[in-house]
Amino acid sequence: DWWSVGVILYEMLVGYPPFFSDNPTETCQKIIKWKQFFKFPDDPKISPEAENLIRKLMSPHENRLGVMGSTEIKKHPFFKGLDWENVRNSKPPFIPNVKN
Numbered sequence: 001d002w003w004s005v006g007v008i009l010y011e012m013l014v015g016y017p018p019f020f021s022d023n024p025t026e027t028c029q030k031i032i033k034w035k036q037f038f039k040f041p042d043d044p045k046i047s048p049e050a051e052n053l054i055r056k057l058m059s060p061h062e063n064r065l066g067v068m069g070s071t072e073i074k075k076h077p078f079f080k081g082l083d084w085e086n087v088r089n090s091k092p093p094f095i096p097n098v099k100n
Contacts, residue, residue, distance in 0.1 A: 002066035002073070006057025013046045018058070034058070049078040 010018045018038055019030035030037040038058060040051055053076050056065035066073045074084050083090065 002057045002064055005066075006054045009050070009057070010054050013050055013054075014041060014044060047078070049076070049080075052076075053078040 007018060019027055019034065021027040021030060040046070053065070053073075056076070057073075059065070061067065065076065073079075074082075
């Protein structure tokens with residue numbers, strides 16, 4: 001679901017999950033009480049567009065970006081300039097060197 005996409009995007013940009021804890025029970029409690037625990041750290045800095053996208057994905061279901069379909073997510077300013085029609089044919093910004 002789109003909530004999970006927001007969680008994954010947060011982890012990719014911040015470097016750790018939004019409800020991180022060494023204790024699984026505590027992690028679960030943070031997720032259940034997400035409004036109380038969901039915060040962005042001061043460092044690393046992420047773009048305002050990225051933060052806005054994550055906040056809109058990780059919001060109550062009735063207000064969540066994507067509830068009307070993926071098109072509204074594709075229109076978000078975070079993706080400005082991305083050619084969705086040709087994304088599969090575009091060159092990625094980083095190609096890892098993978099050895100067999």
